Amino acid sequence: MNLAFAVGVATIPHPAKAHKGGEDAYFVSDYGGGVLGIADGVSGWAEQNVDPALYSRELMANAEAVVSSEEMDFDAQMLLEKARTATTSIGAATVIVALLEKNGSLHGASVGDCGLRILRRGRIVFATQPQQHYFDCPYQFSSDPGGQSAADAVVFKTDLEQGDMVVLGSDGLFDNLYDQDIESVLSTIGGPDQDSAQRGANALAVLASKHSRDTTYESPYTKEAIQKGFDVPWYKRILGHKLTGGKLDDITVIVAHVVKEKHPSFSDKAIIDPAAPNLQDIGVGISPFSDSPPKDGVEEPFLEKFSQG
Secondary structure, three states: OOEEEEEEEEEEOOHHHHHHOOOEEEEEEOOOOEEEEEEEEOHHHHHHOOOHHHHHHHHHHHHHHHHOOOOOOOOHHHHHHHHHHHOOOOOEEEEEEEEEOOOOEEEEEEEOOOEEEEEEOOEEEEEOOOOEEEOOEEOOEEOOOOOOOHHHOEEEEEEOOOOOEEEEEOHHHHOOOOHHHHHHHHOOOOOOOHHHHHHHHHHHHHHHHHHHOOOOOOOHHHHHHHHOOOOOOHHHHOOOOOEEOOOOOOEEEEEEEEEEOOOOOOOOOOEEEOOOOEOOOOOOOOOOOOOOOOOOOOOOOOOOOOEEO
């Protein structure tokens, strides 16, 4: 039995970047059982008058071009390296790719803090871990010499079954949703088919966006910040205050059901799009965090602007 992905994609740009579709990019290809990729442009480059979206979009376009080359042969690490070396734009991005063979073997590689989850019978059974130089400074591909290469990637391989679900996301998803949130949301969407994959992607993106604008939400991002030593001053802690709030960011979500192959579940031509469909929320929230310009690599540092819970 040949397996394939039935795919849904949703994006919600950072409110301040909605006019240009955000700085994330993704591609979906029907090569083999399906290939998925997300790149998150490092926003600090904007302070050097560089559009961070250019690097992530070109990186994904180059990855799509490499996918069907004979020498690639489902080698996710090679795919990343060939896409990186072909990218000439100024900037940087974190990135993840996942390639499904029709026999069910999933090959993946990631650099930085884009992530992947595999759900089986409604429970997460596999999760990638982010790579960081230090808090809020993820590994990244960069036009600067100090960036990472595919040799630094986390590489993984696992076998999927019919009925499994794969979730890829930029850090805007995982900074604002816990794994149990992902399980809970996807348990309500039905399926497995492309329509339910799209509903699942939409629902995850909308919930992550809602949390990102909630200054009282105890997000995965603020939880990690506290663990790394960032919190409100001691004199506020003794009064019961603590660091809270989601992280405003571009949010890109791909949900893929693993199904028996019938017909391609998406266009024969890969989709390379920074924001489609766009689920931009109405209203603007205030986040206790913001991005800042890159230093040696890519830093999106924590600021002392916080909400108190």
